[in-house]
Amino acid sequence: MGAYEKPTPRINPDNARFWESAHEGVLRLPRCGDCAAWHWPPGPICPACFSERIGWEEAQGHGTVSTWTVVHQDWFPAFKADIPYTVAQIELAEGVRLTADIVECPADKLRVGLPVEIVFDRVTETLTLPRFRPRRG
Amino acid sequence: MSEALRDKAAIVGIGTSKFGRHLPESQLALAAQAFKAALADAGLERGDIDGLSIHIGWPLGVDYDQVAQAFGLEIDFVNQAWTHGRFVTGSLQTAAMAVACGMARVVACVNVLSFTRERDILGGPHDFEGYRETGGTHAETPHYGLTAPAGGAALAMQRYMALYGATGAELAAVPVALRAHARLNPKAVMRKPMSVADHQASRMVVDPLRLFDCCIVSDGAAVVLVTAAERARDLGQRPVYIAGMQGMAAGRNEFIFAPPGLGINQQSGPRPASAAARDLAVYRSAGIPREAIQGLYTYDAFSPLVLFVLERFGFCAPGEAAAFVQEGRIGPGGALPVNTSGGLLSEAHVAGWNSLCEMVRQLRGEAGTRQIADARALQWATAWGDSVILRN
Ligand SMILES: [Zn+2]
Numbered sequence: 001m002g003a004y005e006k007p008t009p010r011i012n013p014d015n016a017r018f019w020e021s022a023h024e025g026v027l028r029l030p031r032c033g034d035c036a037a038w039h040w041p042p043g044p045i046c047p048a049c050f051s052e053r054i055g056w057e058e059a060q061g062h063g064t065v066s067t068w069t070v071v072h073q074d075w076f077p078a079f080k081a082d083i084p085y086t087v088a089q090i091e092l093a094e095g096v097r098l099t100a101d102i103v104e105c106p107a108d109k110l111r112v113g114l115p116v117e118i119v120f121d122r123v124t125e126t127l128t129l130p131r132f133r134p135r136r137g
Numbered sequence: 138m139s140e141a142l143r144d145k146a147a148i149v150g151i152g153t154s155k156f157g158r159h160l161p162e163s164q165l166a167l168a169a170q171a172f173k174a175a176l177a178d179a180g181l182e183r184g185d186i187d188g189l190s191i192h193i194g195w196p197l198g199v200d201y202d203q204v205a206q207a208f209g210l211e212i213d214f215v216n217q218a219w220t221h222g223r224f225v226t227g228s229l230q231t232a233a234m235a236v237a238c239g240m241a242r243v244v245a246c247v248n249v250l251s252f253t254r255e256r257d258i259l260g261g262p263h264d265f266e267g268y269r270e271t272g273g274t275h276a277e278t279p280h281y282g283l284t285a286p287a288g289g290a291a292l293a294m295q296r297y298m299a300l301y302g303a304t305g306a307e308l309a310a311v312p313v314a315l316r317a318h319a320r321l322n323p324k325a326v327m328r329k330p331m332s333v334a335d336h337q338a339s340r341m342v343v344d345p346l347r348l349f350d351c352c353i354v355s356d357g358a359a360v361v362l363v364t365a366a367e368r369a370r371d372l373g374q375r376p377v378y379i380a381g382m383q384g385m386a387a388g389r390n391e392f393i394f395a396p397p398g399l400g401i402n403q404q405s406g407p408r409p410a411s412a413a414a415r416d417l418a419v420y421r422s423a424g425i426p427r428e429a430i431q432g433l434y435t436y437d438a439f440s441p442l443v444l445f446v447l448e449r450f451g452f453c454a455p456g457e458a459a460a461f462v463q464e465g466r467i468g469p470g471g472a473l474p475v476n477t478s479g480g481l482l483s484e485a486h487v488a489g490w491n492s493l494c495e496m497v498r499q500l501r502g503e504a505g506t507r508q509i510a511d512a513r514a515l516q517w518a519t520a521w522g523d524s525v526i527l528r529n
Contacts, residue, residue, distance in 0.1 A: 010268045066296065069295055069343045071288070072340065072341045073287075073343065075282075089276070099278045099281065
């Protein structure tokens with residue numbers, strides 16, 4: 001297996017817990033300790049009530065496709081072999097939307113509202129990417 | 138926005154470089170062509186310029202200090218924005234505010250983009266803004282291969298199509314209309330006729346956006362000179378007044394390439410049934426109603442942005458823009474011509490300043506075969522909710 005050549009996410013104190021959790025195979029999202037609102041992207045303050053009591057809680061790991069695109073352009077050399085590939089926004093059961101890729105789904109099955117579930121793909125020794133596939137069962 | 142700045146500032150000079158692809162000139166050299174042309178147009182000397190408002194800096198464009206140094210200017214007021222098209226309106230508005238409140242006498246808005254030389258800055262591996270920890274500003278997520286502003290426009294258009302039943306063939310009416318305008322503009326980079334069939338045959342880039350839904354990658358410069366209204370009346374050109382302004386919207390319900398309520402990123406809640414009061418402030422600011430607007434000018438980097446601005450400002454209701462743009466309504470001689478010099482989709486990508494220059498030409502009556510009859514009030518507005526109304 002060669003070196004991983006695709007871009008990797010930048011990790012900072014606000015989003016580190018998300019990536020650490022993903023590497024453990026768990027989807028955790030920031031949630032307010034005062035008003036209980038989930039929020040995304042991760043930040044130091046609850047955007048709903050302005051509280052600083054932000055915790056990380058395990059999310060259900062499923063939702064629906066709120067929008068999607070199929071990429072046909074080779075903007076990144078490292079993605080060229082994957083073209084065409086699908087990137088979507090997923091509205092999770094918790095109400096926030098993540099941007100991630102969709103796997104195990106033929107292009108003609110893609111639609112707004114498609115139920116999807118998370119899968120974890122360990123791409124390097126230190127990085128696991130959450131991806132989504134059509135929900136089973 | 139109050140009426141305090143109504144007609145207090147005016148555009149008194151415009152200038153452009155040549156437009157093209159793979160131009161040999163540096164960004165500074167293109168800026169110099171446009172700067173000299175604008176001074177000549179206004180009847181001003183370079184010593185009259187004491188303010189700079191720069192939209193897009195190095196490396197795609199030029200920074201304010203490079204401009205001042207290279208052109209031998211003595212500058213007392215500077216504004217410079219982020220490397221994104223969205224700051225076109227704010228850069229012009231800041232110039233208007235500076236001259237209206239006396240912080241500068243004449244502000245030069247100097248804008249140059251050499252996209253063919255700096256191709257990787259937006260979308261390629263060197264698009265460092267896409268790596269932002271909270272997500273790129275157009276929803277870029279490079280680790281999933283989503284990059285470039287086009288990706289954000291595609292996500293918004295895909296959902297719009299699902300919600301309203303709009304089609305790619307309907308969207309084609311936008312680039313087809315802008316190409317029809319460009320064919321009347323000898324300066325436009327793209328002048329070959331374009332039909333809906335041509336659009337549908339162009340390659341898919343980011344579904345549902347095809348190649349012809351994406352702005353051209355070009356090089357060029359445009360300079361706009363702004364001064365206070367009382368000074369403008371003493372200069373050589375017929376002044377074009379900045380009648381009204383409103384600023385950009387931001388917040389959790391905003392995504393740069395989607396109208397509020399569409400449901401992109403963290404936008405929540407339904408779409409409002411009609412334009413929001415905050416988006417109609419520009420008409421109150423100018424004292425000019427929307428019904429009096431004779432042409433709309435917008436940041437058309439991707440064809441969906443034209444649909445979204447039409448809905449945002451209430452030219453049509455949410456979900457109706459794809460039908461609104463059919464049958465030549467936004468083309469030459471249409472009921473609401475849009476970007477009459479061809480816009481970013483067909484004239485050149487000078488970050489919208491090419492279209493602002495066109496508005497000035499129209500309001501001076503200098504637009505030749507593209508002239509909007511008896512043009513008196515034209516609107517610049519964007520899908521992200523900022524706007525300027527110009528009048529003569
Ligand atoms: Zn809270």
